[in-house]
Amino acid sequence: MEDVFGNFDLVLRAFWLTIQLFLISAVLSTVFGTVLAAMRVGPVAVLRTAAGIYVTVVRNTPLLMVFVFVFVAAPRIDINFDFLTKGVIALTVYTSTFVCEAIRSGVNSVPLGQAEAARSIGLTFAGSMREIVLPQAFRATVPPLASVLIALLKDTSVAAAFGLLEAVARMRYFTNNNADDRMWIFLVFAAGYVILVELLSFGAWRLERRWRVATR
Amino acid sequence: MSASVLYDSPGPKTVARHRVYSIVAVLALIAVIALVVIRLQQQGQFAYDLWEPFITPVYVEALLKGLLETIKMAATSVVFAVMFGVLFGSAKLSERGWIRWPAWLVVEFFRAVPVLLLMVFFFLAYGVGADGIGSYWCVVFALTLYNGAVLAEIFRAGILALPAGQAEAAYAIGMRKSQVMNIILLPQAVKIMLPALISQCVVTLKDTSLGFYILAPGLTAVGKAIYTEFQNQLQTAIVVSAMYVTVNLLLTALATWVQKRYVGEKALSTAAVAAAGGGMATGENTGSGGMF
Numbered sequence: 001m002e003d004v005f006g007n008f009d010l011v012l013r014a015f016w017l018t019i020q021l022f023l024i025s026a027v028l029s030t031v032f033g034t035v036l037a038a039m040r041v042g043p044v045a046v047l048r049t050a051a052g053i054y055v056t057v058v059r060n061t062p063l064l065m066v067f068v069f070v071f072v073a074a075p076r077i078d079i080n081f082d083f084l085t086k087g088v089i090a091l092t093v094y095t096s097t098f099v100c101e102a103i104r105s106g107v108n109s110v111p112l113g114q115a116e117a118a119r120s121i122g123l124t125f126a127g128s129m130r131e132i133v134l135p136q137a138f139r140a141t142v143p144p145l146a147s148v149l150i151a152l153l154k155d156t157s158v159a160a161a162f163g164l165l166e167a168v169a170r171m172r173y174f175t176n177n178n179a180d181d182r183m184w185i186f187l188v189f190a191a192g193y194v195i196l197v198e199l200l201s202f203g204a205w206r207l208e209r210r211w212r213v214a215t216r
Numbered sequence: 217m218s219a220s221v222l223y224d225s226p227g228p229k230t231v232a233r234h235r236v237y238s239i240v241a242v243l244a245l246i247a248v249i250a251l252v253v254i255r256l257q258q259q260g261q262f263a264y265d266l267w268e269p270f271i272t273p274v275y276v277e278a279l280l281k282g283l284l285e286t287i288k289m290a291a292t293s294v295v296f297a298v299m300f301g302v303l304f305g306s307a308k309l310s311e312r313g314w315i316r317w318p319a320w321l322v323v324e325f326f327r328a329v330p331v332l333l334l335m336v337f338f339f340l341a342y343g344v345g346a347d348g349i350g351s352y353w354c355v356v357f358a359l360t361l362y363n364g365a366v367l368a369e370i371f372r373a374g375i376l377a378l379p380a381g382q383a384e385a386a387y388a389i390g391m392r393k394s395q396v397m398n399i400i401l402l403p404q405a406v407k408i409m410l411p412a413l414i415s416q417c418v419v420t421l422k423d424t425s426l427g428f429y430i431l432a433p434g435l436t437a438v439g440k441a442i443y444t445e446f447q448n449q450l451q452t453a454i455v456v457s458a459m460y461v462t463v464n465l466l467l468t469a470l471a472t473w474v475q476k477r478y479v480g481e482k483a484l485s486t487a488a489v490a491a492a493g494g495g496m497a498t499g500e501n502t503g504s505g506g507m508f
Contacts, residue, residue, distance in 0.1 A: 062426075065460060076261070157332040179340070194325065
């Protein structure tokens with residue numbers, strides 16, 4: 001245990017890498033996922049199909065295989081970046097499909113009557129989207145989006161298998177050196193993840209409460 | 217929401233505009249695909265040698281064996297996870313605080329911790345060495361705990377989604393608590409849970425690939441052996457991913473069929489439960505009213 005607490009900066013640095021991976025991928029996945037969702041509900045059939053195929057294929061591929069593509073296969077055809085960038089690319093490619101589905105489910109959760117009512121009082125497409133549908137859809141998107149982001153936070157651990165020294169890889173390193181303390185080392189790192197996940201879900205819960213309106 | 221409600225059916229001008237968008241989109245997609253193909257061609261990635269293993273019976277057989285191993289790992293984990301889920305799900309519904317709170321703690325802990333962290337821990341603590349349990353069981357146990365925790369939530373949400381009148385009526389005709397659960401609530405909840413359960417199988421199957429990090433057997437391990445021997449990383453990744461995608465799509469189709477066949481319209485009221493397992497990346501549950 002002295003090894004862990006004596007070198008606690010290594011633990012913190014490992015979690016900092018986890019957080020970096022998470023934050024950058026979260027922002028990029030949200031942007032890219034929103035674009036995908038827009039393509040999937042938009043009027044252009046070609047884009048709808050393309051986005052649909054992308055989402056179906058990537059969603060059903062294990063994240064580990066996405067990492068294999070980015071870290072092992074891509075360098076073979078001279079596509080290479082530094083480790084953090086590669087990790088972010090793999091996580092974004094994978095997570096954006098789930099963001100897309102979360103947003104789509106949010107938009108779908110707005111009752112049809114809302115849009116019908118908006119149209120029938122003479123709002124245009126842009127108007128009914130802006131004033132009626134999207135504000136409600138955003139609210140409904142918070143819980144599924146939060147789940148996707150929590151999953152993303154835990155998914156950053158896959159980077160450990162590809163040479164990024166984030167929390168799980170660091171735990172492995174500490175455990176290799178101090179086999180007798182493995183239980184405590186595990187609990188320290190698990191606690192780190194639990195704290196991060198709790199922070200995220202607390203934030204989502206606050207946001208959800210703040211945005212909640214009286215339900216019918 | 218159907219998009220058609222949001223705008224009038226397009227007139228000639230809009231149709232023409234959409235046609236322009238479509239053409240631009242098609243050209244852009246063709247350009248992207250062409251770029252990729254040219255790149256692969258330049259790098260000699262279409263060479264026959266690199267693809268040969270995948271039409272050589274020995275390697276095809278090895279891949280299929282790996283797939284079988286992966287499916288076995290996933291199936292074992294799901295069976296254990298269902299037991300864990302029913303146990304802890306009903307414990308979380310218990311009226312006794314000393315049962316409810318520990319169950320809550322266990323479920324929350326295993327949902328918040330990455331599966332890979334659990335796997336590595338099991339592997340280093342109990343898996344390695346002569347008397348270790350081996351990486352196969354480390355994967356199974358880690359997946360059991362994680363998916364069990366998720367299924368506990370799905371199970372609980374499934375029970376809570378039932379109309380309150382069901383339990384009330386059962387109590388009214390004099391059933392005991394265990395009878396209400398076993399005869400009235402459980403059969404109905406399982407029916408609602410089935411699609412979510414199958415979606416969770418997809419998650420489990422995908423997560424077995426994490427065994428890669430602790431040298432577990434399975435499809436990814438076979439894939440690694442092949443690309444180490446032939447240096448055909450890209451081709452192997454494509455073939456292995458295609459195998460995963462195929463199996464997962466079959467499972468998803470099964471889930472849709474089960475949903476239609478056994479759950480039907482009722483699924484609408486419990487859409488959140490289905491979303492808990494189906495919609496989410498690693499099966500984070502949203503169905504039960506907030507995370508914690």
